[in-house]
Amino acid sequence: MTDVxxxxxxxxxxxxxxxxxxxxxxxxxxxxxxxxxxxxDALLPVFLAAVPILAGIGSVTTERLVRRVPPSxxxxxxxxxxLLALLGVGAGRDMTVLAVSLAAFGxxxxxxxxxxxxxxxxxQRAYGRSIMLSxxxxxxxxxxxxxxxxxxxxxxxxxxxxxYLPVVLVLLPAALVGSRWFVDxxxxxxxxxxxxxxxxxxxxxxxxxGTVAFRMLLPLCLVxxxxxxxxxxxxxxxxxxxxDVLGSSEQMATVPYNVYMVTTLLGRTLGDFGVRRFGxxxxxxxxxxxxxGGFAVVxxxxxxxxxMLGFTLLGLGLCVLVPQTFAAxxxxxxxxxxxxxxxxxxxxYVGFLIGSPLVGALGDxxxxxxxxxxxxxLVLVTLVYARSFAPRPDRYGGGxxxxxxxxxxxxxxxx
Numbered sequence: 001m002t003d004v005x006x007x008x009x010x011x012x013x014x015x016x017x018x019x020x021x022x023x024x025x026x027x028x029x030x031x032x033x034x035x036x037x038x039x040x041d042a043l044l045p046v047f048l049a050a051v052p053i054l055a056g057i058g059s060v061t062t063e064r065l066v067r068r069v070p071p072s073x074x075x076x077x078x079x080x081x082x083l084l085a086l087l088g089v090g091a092g093r094d095m096t097v098l099a100v101s102l103a104a105f106g107x108x109x110x111x112x113x114x115x116x117x118x119x120x121x122x123x124q125r126a127y128g129r130s131i132m133l134s135x136x137x138x139x140x141x142x143x144x145x146x147x148x149x150x151x152x153x154x155x156x157x158x159x160x161x162x163x164y165l166p167v168v169l170v171l172l173p174a175a176l177v178g179s180r181w182f183v184d185x186x187x188x189x190x191x192x193x194x195x196x197x198x199x200x201x202x203x204x205x206x207x208x209x210g211t212v213a214f215r216m217l218l219p220l221c222l223v224x225x226x227x228x229x230x231x232x233x234x235x236x237x238x239x240x241x242x243x244d245v246l247g248s249s250e251q252m253a254t255v256p257y258n259v260y261m262v263t264t265l266l267g268r269t270l271g272d273f274g275v276r277r278f279g280x281x282x283x284x285x286x287x288x289x290x291x292x293g294g295f296a297v298v299x300x301x302x303x304x305x306x307x308m309l310g311f312t313l314l315g316l317g318l319c320v321l322v323p324q325t326f327a328a329x330x331x332x333x334x335x336x337x338x339x340x341x342x343x344x345x346x347x348x349y350v351g352f353l354i355g356s357p358l359v360g361a362l363g364d365x366x367x368x369x370x371x372x373x374x375x376x377x378l379v380l381v382t383l384v385y386a387r388s389f390a391p392r393p394d395r396y397g398g399g400x401x402x403x404x405x406x407x408x409x410x411x412x413x414x415x
Contacts, residue, residue, distance in 0.1 A: 007181040008182060009127075011182055013134065020138070021145050022146065025163070036160060063338070071184060075119065078111040080176065085104040122183070141265055221344060224347040224351065227318055227322050228350070241372070260315040264315040284386050287316075287317045287319070288380060290313055294312070295372050297309055359372070
């Protein structure tokens with residue numbers, strides 16, 4: 001283990017944290033943004049849907065871009081764009097400014113998410129053990145920090161730009177400085193990669209020769225989609241569900257999402273140890289079962305406190321699925337993991353786009369209790385494809401992530 005890898009891991013974790021802060025500051029202040037720009041209730045869903053759609057375009061563009069430049073360079077320059085776009089949302093007053101700022105935010109977020117996870121996958125391979133969950137734990141921590149800062153801004157009735165400006169002034173230069181230690185490929189420093197290598201263990205770069213067969217990637221795409229359907233259900237409907245269905249107070253209705261984020265952080269902090277001890281397949285199966293149980297508890301909850309228990313279980317279950325799905329894509333296509341991660345990342349936004357409207361529509365025509373059973377069933381699809389998360393022992397050599405003995409022999413032939 002070299003100092004280069006340690007610094008690379010720390011700098012990448014910081015980028016995940018910064019992204020968590022920025023995204024939370026945007027989504028938790030949507031009512032304030034709507035009021036500032038006078039966005040009608042009819043127009044608001046168009047703006048909200050545009051961000052993940054453009055993020056998907058940014059992710060696909062990144063797949064092509066990293067054939068020519070290393071992912072570290074994409075990440076280095078997309079993160080400042082995200083922060084500046086956030087500031088643009090807070091500082092503007094004209095609807096055109098909002099549209100341009102959100103468009104820049106969406107495109108940059110797609111590039112940022114894809115490149116961050118590309119670097120995470122390649123670092124995990126260089127480490128030879130599971131570390132992917134730790135990066136997503138940093139994102140969860142950033143989300144908690146961002147939501148807390150948003151609460152302070154709302155509590156003190158601060159203008160959006162007053163809330164956003166100090167955050168951008170602190171995080172933007174810190175992110176640029178930290179980007180000096182990003183690590184591409186098999187552990188060569190970012191500077192070396194930028195000098196023209198571009199290729200490494202991560203693949204997907206010039207000279208790797210790897211290709212991605214979408215048929216083989218499809219099971220992981222399905223898991224990614226249902227994971228984000230579950231996540232968007234919590235983020236968009238937990239407060240309304242607790243207040244309107246379970247009869248909680250307005251103040252108490254704000255608690256479930258905070259509890260969900262905290263348990264997500266806890267689960268991801270400990271998740272890598274679980275993968276090393278029991279293997280990725282067992283952890284993914286356990287996460288799916290716990291998440292399904294959480295939805296069942298929420299759907300059948302007689303009151304608010306039991307409902308919050310269900311959302312707690314959801315955080316512990318869903319938190320492991322997304323990081324392990326990215327890691328599995330890297331293992332499945334060791335010669336083209338950058339391309340695999342970029343394509344898989346698109347289904348992050350597909351799940352986000354499907355989840356909220358799906359629950360809302362079912363709640364209106366059926367019931368919100370019944371609507372919670374749909375993501376419960378969908379997340380159980382993960383059990384069908386759990387073998388896709390098992391490493392193939394014959395693909396591992398020096399410097400590659402070691403398969404856990406519990407996963408050896410399962411293979412991924414179930415694809």
